Amino acid sequence: MIAACAKKKAVQVYxxxxxxxxxxxxxxxxxxxxxxxxxxxxxxAMETQYILVNYETGDVRDLYxxxxxxxxxxxxxxxxxxxxxxxxxxxxVTPAAISERPPVKWAEDVNGVGFLYPYVVAxxxxxxxxxSILDQKQKQAIPFQNxxxxxxxxxxxxxxxxxxxxxxxxLPVEKQVQALLTDRQVDxxxxxxxxxxxxxLSKEKFQKMYTNIQQQGGFIKFGxxxxxxxxxLFIRGRLDVRELICLFPxxxxxxSYFSRAVPLLHDYADVNQIVHGDxxxxxxxxxxxxxFLEEVRDLDASTGYRMEVDTALLKxxxxxxxxxxxxxxxxENRCSLAESLxxxxxxxxxxxxxxxxxxxxxxxxxxxxxxRIQDQELVDSSFPGLDFIVEFLAKLSDHELVWRYxxxxxxxxxxxxxxxxxERPEDEPPTERMRPDTIIDYLHAYPTAVIRYLEHxxxxxxxxxxxxxxxxxxxxxxxxxxxRENPSTKAExxxxxxxxxxxxxxxxxxxxxxxxxxxxxxxxxxxECAVLYGKLExxxxxxxxxxxxxxxxxxxxxxxxxxxxxxDLTYRKRLFQILLGVYxxxxxxxxxxxxxxxxxxxxxxxxxxxxxxxxxxxxxxWSVGLVRQFLRHSVETxxxxxxxxxxQNSLSRNENLQVKYHMMRQRREPxxxxxxxxxxxxxxxFNEPKFVRYPNGVITHTHCARNKTICPITGKLFSIGKxxx
Amino acid sequence: xxxxxxxxxxxxxIIGDACVGKTTFIxxxxxGQFTENTxxxxxxxxxxxxxxxxxxxxxxxxxxxxxxxxxxxxxxAAAAIVAYDITNPESxxxxxxxxxxxxxxxxxxxxxxxxxxxxxxxQKSKLRVPSEEGEDFSVRLNHDRLKDKERFAKPFFETSxxxxxxxxxxxxxIFQTLLTHGKPLSPQKSIVDxxxxxxQREKPTCC
Numbered sequence: 005m006i007a008a009c010a011k012k013k014a015v016q017v018y019x020x021x022x023x024x025x026x027x028x029x030x031x032x033x034x035x036x037x038x039x040x041x042x043x044x045x046x047x048x049a050m051e052t053q054y055i056l057v058n059y060e061t062g063d064v065r066d067l068y069x070x071x072x073x074x075x076x077x078x079x080x081x082x083x084x085x086x087x088x089x090x091x092x093x094x095x096x097v098t099p100a101a102i103s104e105r106p107p108v109k110w111a112e113d114v115n116g117v118g119f120l121y122p123y124v125v126a127x128x129x130x131x132x133x134x135x136s137i138l139d140q141k142q143k144q145a146i147p148f149q150n151x152x153x154x155x156x157x158x159x160x161x162x163x164x165x166x167x168x169x170x171x172x173x174x175l176p177v178e179k180q181v182q183a184l185l186t187d188r189q190v191d192x193x194x195x196x197x198x199x200x201x202x203x204x205l206s207k208e209k210f211q212k213m214y215t216n217i218q219q220q221g222g223f224i225k226f227g228x229x230x231x232x233x234x235x236x237l238f239i240r241g242r243l244d245v246r247e248l249i250c251l252f253p254x255x256x257x258x259x260s261y262f263s264r265a266v267p268l269l270h271d272y273a274d275v276n277q278i279v280h281g282d283x284x285x286x287x288x289x290x291x292x293x294x295x296f297l298e299e300v301r302d303l304d305a306s307t308g309y310r311m312e313v314d315t316a317l318l319k320x321x322x323x324x325x326x327x328x329x330x331x332x333x334x335x336e337n338r339c340s341l342a343e344s345l346x347x348x349x350x351x352x353x354x355x356x357x358x359x360x361x362x363x364x365x366x367x368x369x370x371x372x373x374x375x376r377i378q379d380q381e382l383v384d385s386s387f388p389g390l391d392f393i394v395e396f397l398a399k400l401s402d403h404e405l406v407w408r409y410x411x412x413x414x415x416x417x418x419x420x421x422x423x424x425x426x427e428r429p430e431d432e433p434p435t436e437r438m439r440p441d442t443i444i445d446y447l448h449a450y451p452t453a454v455i456r457y458l459e460h461x462x463x464x465x466x467x468x469x470x471x472x473x474x475x476x477x478x479x480x481x482x483x484x485x486x487x488r489e490n491p492s493t494k495a496e497x498x499x500x501x502x503x504x505x506x507x508x509x510x511x512x513x514x515x516x517x518x519x520x521x522x523x524x525x526x527x528x529x530x531x532e533c534a535v536l537y538g539k540l541e542x543x544x545x546x547x548x549x550x551x552x553x554x555x556x557x558x559x560x561x562x563x564x565x566x567x568x569x570x571x572d573l574t575y576r577k578r579l580f581q582i583l584l585g586v587y588x589x590x591x592x593x594x595x596x597x598x599x600x601x602x603x604x605x606x607x608x609x610x611x612x613x614x615x616x617x618x619x620x621x622x623x624x625x626w627s628v629g630l631v632r633q634f635l636r637h638s639v640e641t642x643x644x645x646x647x648x649x650x651x652q653n654s655l656s657r658n659e660n661l662q663v664k665y666h667m668m669r670q671r672r673e674p675x676x677x678x679x680x681x682x683x684x685x686x687x688x689x690f691n692e693p694k695f696v697r698y699p700n701g702v703i704t705h706t707h708c709a710r711n712k713t714i715c716p717i718t719g720k721l722f723s724i725g726k727x728x729x
Numbered sequence: 730x731x732x733x734x735x736x737x738x739x740x741x742x743i744i745g746d747a748c749v750g751k752t753t754f755i756x757x758x759x760x761g762q763f764t765e766n767t768x769x770x771x772x773x774x775x776x777x778x779x780x781x782x783x784x785x786x787x788x789x790x791x792x793x794x795x796x797x798x799x800x801x802x803x804x805x806a807a808a809a810i811v812a813y814d815i816t817n818p819e820s821x822x823x824x825x826x827x828x829x830x831x832x833x834x835x836x837x838x839x840x841x842x843x844x845x846x847x848x849x850x851x852q853k854s855k856l857r858v859p860s861e862e863g864e865d866f867s868v869r870l871n872h873d874r875l876k877d878k879e880r881f882a883k884p885f886f887e888t889s890x891x892x893x894x895x896x897x898x899x900x901x902x903i904f905q906t907l908l909t910h911g912k913p914l915s916p917q918k919s920i921v922d923x924x925x926x927x928x929q930r931e932k933p934t935c936c
Contacts, residue, residue, distance in 0.1 A: 069797040091794045093771035095801070102804045107771035 045099040047086040049077035054088050056101045065101040080117040082124060082137060089114055094126065096137075108135040109142070116154035118161045120174055122199050125161060127151040132163065132172070138199055181217055188228070190221035190237075215241045216269075223270035227278050229285060231292040238296065245300050246312050251275045252293060255316040257340040262312065294320050310338045318344050322351040326386045333359040355387040362396070367405055370396075375412060394420050398427040403437040410446065418453035426460040440467070444475070455479050462512065473508075473515040480505040481523060481532075488527075502529070509535045510566070530554050538567050543579055547586045557601040560586075565610055573612060580611045581618070588621060599630075606634035615642065667699070675703060683708055685716050698722070738782040739907055741900075742803045744828045745812030746820040747791030750846040750890055754812065755788050757890040758900055771795055772802045779904045793827075800831040808840040808903045811870070813858065815845040815887060821858045821866075829870070840906060841884060843867035844899055848889035860887060 044060045047067075054067040054077070070077055071091050080087045085104075086097045093107035094117065111128040118125040123143065124135045132151065134144040153164040161172035174180075177197065184193035197210075197217050218241025225234035226248075238248065246262040249255050252275050256262060272278055279285040297317045301310075314337040321329035333356055341364055348357045354377055361370035374396075377387045394413060397406050406424065413421040425443050436442070440461055447453045458476040461467045484501045487493045509520065509532060521536040530553040537546035543563075550560040564583055568576035587602035605611055606618070615638040622631060675697055677690050685708035696709035702717050713722050743751045752766040752773065759775050772795075773788040787806070789799045803809065809832055813821040824843075832839065843863050851857050867885035884902065888895035 068801040071794060071797055090771055090798050093798075095771065095798065097801075103772070103802055106774040107798075109770045 047079045047088070047097065049079050049088070054079070054097075056086075056097065056099070058099075067097060067101065068095070076115060078116060080119065082117075082119045083121065087117055087119070087124065089117075094124065094135075105137065106140050108137070108140045110135070116151070118154045118156045118163070118172070120156060120159070120161050120172075123174070125154065125163075125172065127154040127163060138195065178213065181213075185217065185220050185224065188224050190224050190233075193217055194221060217241075219243045219247070219269050223272070226289075227270070227272065229278070229288075231288065235292065235296055235299075239299065239303070244309070245297065246309055248293065248296065249312055249316045251278075252290070252316075255293075255319055256312060257315045257343045259340055259343070260309075260312050262309075290320055290324065294324075311340055314339045315343055315347075319347040322348050322353045322356065326353060326356070329353060329356050330359065330386060333363065337363070352384060353386070354382045354384040356384075367400060367402060371405075371409055375409070378416070390416055390420055394423045395427070397424045399429060401429075401432065403435050407437060407446075414447070414450055414453060418447075418450035419456055421450075422447070422453045422456040422460070425457055426464070440472070444472075451479060451483070455483070462508075468514055470514050470516065473512045474519060477505070477508050477512070477515045477520050478523075480508050481520060484529070485523075485527070502532070506532055506535055509539070513539070528553075531556075531559070534559075534563065538563060543567065543582050544586070547583050551583075551586050551598070551601075557604070560601075561605060561608060561610065577612050577614050580605070580613055581621075584613070584618065584621060588623065603630055603634075606631060607637070613638070670699070670701075685709075738784065739807040740785045740787065740805055741808045741810065741903060742787045742789060742806040743810040743812055744789050744799060744803065744831060745791060745810075745846075746814070746817075746823045746828070747793075749791065749812050749814040749817070749820050751791060751810075751812050752788050753890045754810075754844075754846060754888065754896060755786055757893060757896050759786075761893075763891050763893075768792060771798055777900075779900075779908070782904070782908055784904065796827065796831065799828075800833070803832055806832075806839070807907055808842065810899060810903075811841050811843045811867075812846055813844075813863075814847050815858050816847055816850050816853075816856060818856055818858050821863070825866075838873075840903060841867070841870040842899055842903060843870065843885045845887040846890065848887045848894060849891045850889075860885075863887070 044058060046057045046059055048055050048057055049070070051070070053069040056065045056067055057063070058065075067088070068090070078089065082096065084099070088095045088097060090107060092112050093109050094114070095107045096103050096105040098104055108124060108126075110126045110133055111131070113128045114126045115129075116127045118127075122136050122138050124137055126133050126135065127148065129150065130147065132146040132148045132154075133142055134146070135142050148163065148165070150165045151163055152166060153162075155162055161174075163170050163172060175183075181193045181197050184190075184196065194214075194217060197214050218237045222234045222237030222241060222243060225231075225237060244262075244265065246256060246260065247264060247269060250262060250264065251272060275286065275289055279289060294317065297313050297320075301313055301317070317332060318329065318337070318339045321332055339360065341360065344360055345357055348354070348360065354373055358370045358373040358377075361367070361373065371393070373382070374387070374393050376382045377384050378390060378393065390413070393409075397409060397413070400406050410421065410424060413424065425438070428438070432438075440457075443457060444454060447457055455476065458472055458479065461469075461472050462476055480501070484498070484505050487498045487501055509515075517536050517539045521533070521540070524532045524536060530549045534546040534549045534554075537543070537549065546563060547560055550556055550563055560583055564576070564579040568579050584602060584605060587598045587605065606613070613634075618634070618638075628635070675695070677693065677695060679689055681703070682689060683705045684702050685704045688705070690705065694706050696704050696706050696712070698704075698709075698712075698715045698720075699722050700715055700718065700720060702715055704716060709716065714720070715722070743755060745751055747768070752769050753764060755773075755775060756762075756764045756766065759777065769788055769790045771790055775786040775788070777784040777786055787802055789795070789802055811824055811828065813824055829841075832841070843866050845858060845860075845863055864883055864885045867883055871884055882902065884906075886895050886899045886902070888899060890896060
């Protein structure tokens with residue numbers, strides 16, 4: 005406890021403890037008029053100047069001189085600071101003898117100050133003026149004549165004039181704030197409220213009040229069309245978004261239980277009262293609301309009101325931004341179904357209606373809408389088209405429902421419709437309704453669709469079922485036949501169809517060759533015929549067709565190459581032999597004309613021949629020059645082969661020799677027999693000089709060696725030949 | 730303006746005779762525009778963010794009756810802008826007589842930037858404080874600081890709050906000098922003047 009008093013020319017400081025009173029005294033050479041203590045710091049008004057005394061260290065710091073001696077100096081305390089009068093101003097001084105706030109401006113004749121956070125009440129002869137220490141601005145002036153004493157005592161302010169004493173009671177914070185809000189001074193209201201937090205309101209109470217002010221402030225800013233500020237206040241003040249939504253007519257779903265907070269946060273009936281029919285401003289307000297809702301959607305502030313938020317957003321999107329609308333509908337949302345449908349319908353967003361139905365798993369209704377858009381009963385430019393429906397059906401797990409729309413789709417575009425079946429999800433459990441056979445049966449009337457589907461089964465899924473392969477081959481064939489019948493068919497189209505058929509015939513080994521062959525034979529489609537004969541391994545016929553009918557020697561050679569894939573060399577040689585035979589066969593008329601292909605075949609790099617048989621085949625009339633290259637090649641090849649064999653032979657011999665050498669070394673060791681040597685089979689001693697030694701060194705009685713090729717101990721098998729040598 | 734609880738890195742004050750344009754100068758810097766101001770009562774205070782630093786800028790009153798307070802308000806300042814009116818030689822004289830002594834209360838290592846105001850009026854005025862005098866004065870004031878650092882730009886500026894010429898440079902010079910520990914940075918080049926022509930230094934016509 006510390007007490008200080010001012011004597012005429014001295015300051016005395018008393019430290020009051022339980023034991024004794026210590027007195028410090030400082031003498032001064034001028035009269036002390038006022039003093040005040042804070043902690044260990046004392047601000048003293050002397051006759052000519054103010055000083056700051058640290059009575060622990062005894063440090064004295066001059067503050068500033070008193071300019072007008074006729075006024076009575078005084079010192080007052082403002083929180084941890086002192087407030088001293090200057091010429092027409094009040095000067096703040098911290099215990100460090102500096103100022104951290106600008107001075108407050110007041111009258112020249114202030115003669116006393118009271119403090120009630122955050123207000124400084126200064127008394128002069130005419131008025132009580134009230135300043136905030138936060139912004140140093142005057143907040144209020146109360147006429148008060150002849151005031152002589154002012155003071156703050158335990159948080160209460162009293163003033164006295166010559167005759168009376170008055171208590172000054174501040175308005176409750178809420179009222180002060182409310183008055184500021186009524187004057188639309190949002191920022192000031194907020195900073196006032198924030199400062200009252202320091203003035204000892206409980207945390208919850210303060211928080212509640214502060215958010216309420218932020219919300220009200222937000223609406224004021226909104227009313228002033230300061231949308232960014234409004235948004236920040238709304239978010240920070242955790243506004244119940246429905247308060248904002250309900251400002252816009254028809255946005256809040258009728259199923260919402262919302263009613264405006266009481267007391268009202270604002271006095272707008274709806275947004276029209278704010279924009280006064282200005283369409284541009286209304287649009288901005290709506291844009292603002294969209295932005296706000298988007299931001300709020302993922303925040304806690306919207307918990308519990310997701311339905312309202314999402315429905316409002318949907319309605320806003322429907323009216324302004326179909327693209328965002330469709331994006332919005334693809335993510336999870338909790339729109340109220342009935343209201344949203346109505347809103348979407350009224351804006352012509354039929355596609356969005358469909359998506360909404362789909363989200364609510366009402367696939368039938370969704371399909372109905374999309375079908376109507378596709379059939380142009382409804383118009384919605386944002387609808388992506390039949391692809392979308394097909395994609396949707398491909399993913400739909402309700403197969404009964406899928407089938408109901410297949411026919412409709414098929415009529416629109418059979419090939420696209422097949423995607424419903426070919427692009428089903430990988431992990432979908434198979435059902436009776438989605439069996440390939442059922443699907444093929446159903447698609448029967450649409451050949452292109454069947455072909456697509458079978459292609460999917462055969463080439464993509466690689467199902468190895470004869471009927472699919474045959475069916476596909478037959479369909480390809482009939483397609484080709486149909487094209488051939490039509491004289492206006494372009495060559496390219498026909499060629500494409502035929503190459504597809506050939507590819508199928510060559511690729512698959514599962515179709516029934518005879519079925520196809522019987523049909524192909526009736527036509528002049530020799531290439532296909534050749535492939536089919538190849539499948540039947542009737543190579544001679546196949547090659548004859550290729551050589552004589554098509555005269556495509558390259559294809560013939562290729563045929564041999566393809567059909568010998570995966571077979572041994574003999575088979576390959578046989579095929580080329582057949583081809584050569586066909587070339588040289590005199591039965592088919594112009595013999596000489598096939599001389600060139602025969603020679604070129606003989607000289608070909610890819611072909612393989614059994615030289616001896618070729619030589620037998622070659623007519624005697626041929627000159628050596630014709631077959632020179634072939635002969636040379638054959639000789640070279642055979643020489644090479646012979647030499648390679650010789651090398652292999654020698655290497656093997658060498659290896660054999662080495663093995664023998666090792667064996668000899670093994671055997672050179674003598675075998676000692678004595679009493680301690682036991683038979684490894686029966687563990688008995690040898691009592692006669694006969695014994696058996698296995699190549700791995702195992703020694704046994706003769707009668708214990710039952711099989712001379714198998715070691716009785718290790719079970720190792722020895723080859724007889726080696727044993728013999 | 731709430732001032733409580735803000736950590737201040739340095740304090741800069743502006744001093745000078747009444748009506749030389751101290752408040753206008755600071756407002757030009759803070760708000761970026763030219764304002765007409767009346768007498769400052771006591772003092773005024775501005776906060777400025779400069780990079781990571783908080784700068785407290787104190788505007789003092791030029792009137793004589795506040796001069797007792799000025800010394801108090803200048804306490805603990807790191808730099809002072811010593812302002813005079815280029816067109817009023819008397820205000821330049823008074824700096825030495827009255828205002829420099831006020832700064833005794835400031836820190837050691839104190840940077841004094843001599844700054845001439847109202848450069849835009851110097852064409853019309855017959856009287857003009859010669860630039861050389863201001864420059865010499867600034868060198869004398871910062872004798873300790875400048876003696877070993879020849880490459881330092883001299884803490885002398887002539888500015889116009891009306892056109893904005895030279896205003897930012899003064900503050901940049903102070904912050905660069907105090908906060909980047911004296912890395913040599915020519916104040917004239919730190920900011921490009923996009924508008925006005927380069928200042929024309931006229932030969933002194935009087936004195």
